[in-house]
Amino acid sequence: MLYTAHTTYDDIENKAVGDFGCGCGILSIAAAMMGSAYNVGFDIDPDAIAIALRNCEEFEIEMDFILADLSESAVLPSSSGNSTSSHDSFTMMKGKLDTILMNPPFGTREKGIDMVFLKRGIDLANHAVYSLHKTSTREHILKKAKEWGVKCEVVAELRYNLDKSYSFHKKKSQDIAVDFLRFEKCL
């Protein structure tokens, strides 16, 4: 999946790569294997970071982690979509990470959190953002990307088999169609 980011778009090699909601670190580990120069992962869950650290050790990958809440309200842009006035608690990061990867939470009760992640990533990234979203939300995301003034293309279509992970999930497991999207900031 990330291979395309590397070979087609040259968004990985020698780059500073951020990983939003890094979980066990798999996307960053893949990026590091393809030659990213610096990796930093963000997650709200210390247990996930602990697992990610062990995975990095196993693959002998150097990566920093930050325990942080990326859905924090400070980032929410004003409804006009004009983000210049909004105060972001990560402004210091702005433009420093060439590429931001994310697998934002979806299929949870908190609707729209994936869009908060995405907006934040697009604000902070220097060049490109890669993200996974349910195919059913593609139209909505394409519309948003246009509003935000970024290019968006579908890099790959995948199928996920999601096991029942919340008590409100009705089925034991469900196949869902997922898009791997690339956003590029137009300078």
Place this chain on the structure above:
Amino acid sequence: MRLITHNMLQCHVKGCNANNFPLEFQEVELEQEEAEMNEDFLRNMLTKLEYDALVSTCLKLGINDLPATMPADAAYNDEFLQILHRVILETHVKSGKMICPNCKHIYNIRDGIPNMLLAEHEV
């Protein structure tokens, strides 16, 4: 956490919008770990680093190898790039605290991971 990451972190307590960078280290435990040097990456980072903040942070940690101002020929100054590499990519903060110069909020670092989470009333 390496010092390059610290160079991007600021306080984000609600209402703390000025003088909230760089976070001041206290009681830190440092470790040097060798890493492969990537000159292209370093050159790319030269314009992105908050260099003054990096120098002042280093001085407080007792690291005084960096020149006070970035050399004009930094991109092709091998000696400088090597020092920079050692400082930002090989110096790890294993544990300690980071304190906001403005509101004095304390962010703890454990097992090399800074905890930037805030309590609900601080967001």
